[in-house]
Amino acid sequence: MSFQHHLFFCLNKRDNGNECCDQHNAFALFDYAKKRVKELGLSGPGKIRVNKAGCLDRCSEGPVMVVYPEGVWYTFIDTEDVEEIIQSHLIQGRPVERLQLA
Known part of the structure; x- marks a missing residue:
């Protein structure tokens, strides 16, 4: 089974107190994206598949997600950012530059 877009949300949680996406509301934003899609x-x-991922090794830039097949990496703060990614990148085919990671 193939998908037009595959979203991987880092939902890593570190119990040692080190920075991770879980500390930045990543799970709630994953749930929002899955529900909206x-x-x-x-x-x-x-069509589109929204998946959980373990550590994507960008902990200091979290929360993060990567969209394939393009390989575009995003960071986001709230549901408005996630909605912008859905509307612009996934529906209109225009990646959201202001939210992209280098």
Whole structure:
């Protein structure tokens, strides 16, 4: 089964107190993206898949997600940022430059 876009959200949690995406509300933002993609009718085979990921090794830039097949890395703060990524990148095909990681 293939997808037009595959989103991987880092949901890593470090128990030792070191910085991680979990400390930046990553799980709630993952839940929001998964819910919105489904509400918009964008989920399913040949469409968009929203996945949990372990550490993506960008801890100091978190929370982070990567969108494939383009390999675009994002950081985001709130649901408005995630919504912008969904509307601009996933629906309109225009990556959101202001949220991209180098």
